[in-house]
Amino acid sequence: MQRNRFLSDILSTLFDRSSNLPKTQDARDIYALCRALLSEEGEVSGQKLAATVLARYRGLSDAHKLAFFQFLNDELDIDAAALAPLTTEYAAKPSVAGFKRLSHAAEPKRQELLRRLNQPVGATEELVSMRVDLLELVRDNPELARTDLDFVHLLRSWFNRGFLVLKQINWDTPARLLDKIVAYEAVHEIDDWDDLRRRLYPPDRRCFAFFHPAMPDEPLIFVEVALTEAIASSVDDLLSDAREPLTAQQAKTAVFYSISNCQRGLKGISFGNLLIKQVVAELSLEYPNLTHFVTLSPIPGLNKWLATQTNDEAIGPAAQTMLEGTATAEQTRAMAARYLITAKRPDGKPVDPVARFHLGNGAEVHAVHANADSSPNGRAQSGGAMVNYLYDLSKTEHHHENFALRSVVAASRSTLALSTAPFTTKSKEMTP
Amino acid sequence: MQRNRFLSDILSTLFDRSSNLPKTQDARDIYALCRALLSEEGEVSGQKLAATVLARYRGLSDAHKLAFFQFLNDELDIDAAALAPLTTEYAAKPSVAGFKRLSHAAEPKRQELLRRLNQPVGATEELVSMRVDLLELVRDNPELARTDLDFVHLLRSWFNRGFLVLKQINWDTPARLLDKIVAYEAVHEIDDWDDLRRRLYPPDRRCFAFFHPAMPDEPLIFVEVALTEAIASSVDDLLSDAREPLTAQQAKTAVFYSISNCQRGLKGISFGNLLIKQVVAELSLEYPNLTHFVTLSPIPGLNKWLATQTNDEAIGPAAQTMLEGTATAEQTRAMAARYLITAKRPDGKPVDPVARFHLGNGAEVHAVHANADSSPNGRAQSGGAMVNYLYDLSKTEHHHENFALRSVVAASRSTLALSTAPFTTKSKEMTP
């Protein structure tokens, strides 16, 4: 343990001294500074130049930021004309020297710029923020997507799993970080401090987050977990403040009921699959009595889809009932199952984005529940229905491959049956 | 400070659990595993696959390692034939889609393989070791240098300054790490524990190292510093066990008397310039009374060069005297100055590698000393002569540029004068 303590010293040093480099006034504009950073000057004074560029960037107006990204996009692009002959040459003879020239020419100069910008302490976080700006600008300036591809390429390399750190968030976590958990929670909003305490303090609750050593104050993604006896069928019950907590030893099931990405600037760099599997591994190790790892997930696209099915012969009336909020629990479950398992996009993958995420990770649709989320949002998107995706690590590879290559949706027998059952549309009204 | 403590928790978590992933027996060979890692399967189970590949690699014989690198070199190379048309297309029309295709094709597949291998905890260190093997093999298989270029490309990105952590090594450092300092010291060998204590314990001694968060037990480079009153002219004096230590407050000068790179697998990724400047910044902040930052450096190429000068009219006799070990201090200093300032390679840069390093960092030749290193190695390489390079942070940029672009060697007026003074070759013998 002490071994890591040593590392912690290392890191305190790093963050205590964040600004001990000499500050100078450099009269050059941001373009000249970037060119200098890429030149000989950048070789020896790169850290200082990079800090100056980043400070200069922070002060830019929106219009100047656009201009800056256009500069990256055009002036620091691949020089394809220069690259072409090197390609031909290397195809003919794969020499080391040829490879070196080719490699160099094949990479847009902005990649090297971004790497050199990443030298000062704190720079990684600034580059992530810079990408938030870029994503904003790409909307109206789609050609900037080229530059964004390079951002993604580098960030993916820097936020490689091998560099991420899993950390438990609990009631011993500093308030500063808990404030961020509250702010970043994206699935089931955290009302106040008492609500947060209900999710972190009881012995049957867990929360885990990934961090990157270069951004120690910023969670990248976190998941909230409830340890339960049975597989949970309602988030209302999970978040209730009246319940009696279990000890961790009594629990049989770990329910992942909320996963939130925290960094818009890391969009497209996926941590969810890794986080879930790492947490499953951690919990398995710590509580060998846990037998099931499931999510309790929203079905965000259900009602939207139902609205497109109201003229369908088979399920139109049931869909209508559901949209009117008068469907029975049984109807709701049947419709949710049908939607999750049969509603597909043109590419064959499910319409539902949350389903795509978990099925893509190799999970399977385990069970659907009515009256599981009574929040306004839950009612509006899925009539209160929710779904458990089951993570069985011995099957995730198989499921993933079936899903990725053949679009097969893995599901429990009962949910499959439910998804194809004929509808007893009138059941609720008919009940005498 | 507590903020960083939180990070330290993060990191303890990381390293305490290094092996909590399910272990399976995978029957495939390393090539099939690498292909799987690059395929769909690698998307979802990359961490486990990568761990398996790395374990498999560790077990390979030397011959199989060569075959493995040849596989990387050839099968996972750039497909230049496929790249060529994409280049032309993009040159004609720089579309986003075209850029995406081009970028993807322009990168050797082995780069993506290496990134995916870097997912398990501890993988970075294993990839660095893998490169040690590769460098060995490149000697007899020069075509593997192509693969090595990709290693360098990725390692340079991952060991970016922004991710490095500066750490003081002192008498509160764990023994485990001190063992490594002893092992890695490359300039002035550390004899035993008492010698190490002399370099770390006294109040006027400092040692700093760079670490990477993914390799917390392994220093990347370290520098040993003596705080002194005057600019030190002899490493014998610095390392003497009879001296009386100063308080840090009494010191006027920081003498960098030993810099050692620790990781052969990071060859070509330069940390020395960054380390020296960061340590200068740290020490300046902590001890505002420090006025000079100098090295006390060996002159490894002096005698070798002198051996080529014995027929030179001007300095031949003096060179001879020196090689015979009978030169006076005055002669020795003059020859050392002349060598450092005037002996050049065809490209105009100094013959001496240590000189090239410090001058390339923007330092200047400050003073040369005779009888400064009486160790057998010191005698053999430079007749006991050593040199101070001066780091004046207000001038390093200027010096660096002059040196890099125009091969100008910055030197103090007195050393310059010494380097051009006519030799009084017989002085020693003549002294009555």
Add this chain to the structure above:
Amino acid sequence: MQRNRFLSDILSTLFDRSSNLPKTQDARDIYALCRALLSEEGEVSGQKLAATVLARYRGLSDAHKLAFFQFLNDELDIDAAALAPLTTEYAAKPSVAGFKRLSHAAEPKRQELLRRLNQPVGATEELVSMRVDLLELVRDNPELARTDLDFVHLLRSWFNRGFLVLKQINWDTPARLLDKIVAYEAVHEIDDWDDLRRRLYPPDRRCFAFFHPAMPDEPLIFVEVALTEAIASSVDDLLSDAREPLTAQQAKTAVFYSISNCQRGLKGISFGNLLIKQVVAELSLEYPNLTHFVTLSPIPGLNKWLATQTNDEAIGPAAQTMLEGTATAEQTRAMAARYLITAKRPDGKPVDPVARFHLGNGAEVHAVHANADSSPNGRAQSGGAMVNYLYDLSKTEHHHENFALRSVVAASRSTLALSTAPFTTKSKEMTP
């Protein structure tokens, strides 16, 4: 710093393993166990016996707790009859052997019992809780005060300043501890998380607490500090959520606006004086620009005292006005000053308990303010008046001695003047 890191390891070890002692069922009752603990058996198995006694105590009913304390009070009292001859003997001849016998006999056996009970990890906290029970019982069983004197004697020795640890509480503090700060705040109640953030997060707010290593989760006492430009005259302003924070560098004054003791079981063991002076020392060191250290304190006894003065010729009418809530600011200040400086107990010390505390520490009455605390409690106890006590470390010794030995109340010239000024009782009503 690493040196302390090592200690932290030490301590983690301590608290991670809190319950690794073999648990056995011991059939003896708590009295037999206590006797065993004091006997030969306690010499070698004291830690286990003590844990058993403490566990047994926790399970006692109130009636049995009383019986237990009566056992301590009577059976484990000083044996004065046995002591008397030893006293005489030692008075005649102060031999070492005689001293040993005398010392042993002069200490009530319950002290040794308490020391032996303090062996298991966590025992100190349990003994502090035990004293909470005891204090409760002393009310109706005043003879138990003898046992309480021994508790105080030992706790004072164990909670010696040399063992206390000063710690800053801020927004990096774990939530678990912040919950306790909220619970223990005794002067200005903390409404909710936002109120807490206002007191801990801004750059011009500080909070410090004393801890004891054997009770690391429990603050003993804490003080809340506001850094301000001028000496604060209203806690309403200090706690307002609309104010603009200063940087710590802009501040000239540190205002101690709330001090709360946390442990009822440590009643009579005073930490306040030590805490204030240590915090003054810390802040002086960190912010050399701070020139004044003052409290902004309640005047809890003002209105109660005024109610006894309504028939007084000089101030009766003014007191009446004040109690009716119609006094002017000027009147309020005059009355507060008069109360603080002139209202004395029979022993010559001030009637006001807060005044006694700060004056006893060597502070002086610096200024009084009207409309400074508009909370219901503030209105009720002092008509909203508050007072600054000034801590000038160069004078505290002198003031303390004057106060302790001669009951002199140190006060600023202006407050002294105010305290003796004749009253313009009608001023408010007279204002046309």
Add this chain to the structure above:
Amino acid sequence: MQRNRFLSDILSTLFDRSSNLPKTQDARDIYALCRALLSEEGEVSGQKLAATVLARYRGLSDAHKLAFFQFLNDELDIDAAALAPLTTEYAAKPSVAGFKRLSHAAEPKRQELLRRLNQPVGATEELVSMRVDLLELVRDNPELARTDLDFVHLLRSWFNRGFLVLKQINWDTPARLLDKIVAYEAVHEIDDWDDLRRRLYPPDRRCFAFFHPAMPDEPLIFVEVALTEAIASSVDDLLSDAREPLTAQQAKTAVFYSISNCQRGLKGISFGNLLIKQVVAELSLEYPNLTHFVTLSPIPGLNKWLATQTNDEAIGPAAQTMLEGTATAEQTRAMAARYLITAKRPDGKPVDPVARFHLGNGAEVHAVHANADSSPNGRAQSGGAMVNYLYDLSKTEHHHENFALRSVVAASRSTLALSTAPFTTKSKEMTP
């Protein structure tokens, strides 16, 4: 764990700021300062006064130290004359007020002085050093033993088990502390760094120490443990550098082969029994496969005792053989067993001090070994014989009580048999 991290912050704070109290020049001599510390002045400025007294003490000559302790011994003694009537009074009527007066009078004033001296950071360590001086002076000034009794009384209370911290010492321990382990090792000297590494680094070696939070840099006592398969019979084997280490999982036995007290100033405050039992508990928890916990102990008094037995009819010749170094292994073992089990002091306890310690802790004599310690010291004191004491926590209480109250020496059947076997004195010579 983070909970303890918080405490570590607490403690870093403590030790980083060790000298932030205002320093003043106080003209009074050490006696006047002590009196002031005990007076009203000490109530409010005790920490500063105490620091001044301690600084003054450090500067005293040996003669002045003696005078200082005589001052403590006489002027700050119990006033027995004043105490006598209070005793009588309390014997007559045990009132609270009477108890308070009695308690106060019954304690030597030097105890309160020592408590007040213990207020500055670092004071505890200084008081421990002060006692080293005192113990030195007691030799020639036996009356000072009275003062020493008060030192012991307070130190025993402050170094109560509940305040001690168990810490593993290993290869991740800072060099600064390892230097102390080398210095304090009292049983089997540590030759050099390699010897230390052999004791701390291998996976089958452990070392544990007790620390006190107020002296974090100073171990109080430490024990070195070897994990082995069989019960070790030779320390030569244990410390050999040629052996192949076990994994901790392979081990069946924990051998405590060296226990060293570190603080002369804590003489008479026993930590050994507590340390051994805590380490047994820790190791049992971590390695459930461990079945035996034994020492491998020296027999320091064997040869000395044999020298007194040369005229004894039964064992005289054998004793002679042994002292001449020509005894067989069998003879050596028999004599060692007889010595340990039968050689008694007038009070009935064993002559051997190490035996008294372990038997007093409730261990039993398990086995004796010849040729177990070939060091010069081992040869000289016991002809190379050593002994295993066995700690079976289920029996230690029983053994302890039998030993303490009835002087029964617990021993294994085989050792008992050996201790009473008739001697075959000539066996070695007779072997043809």
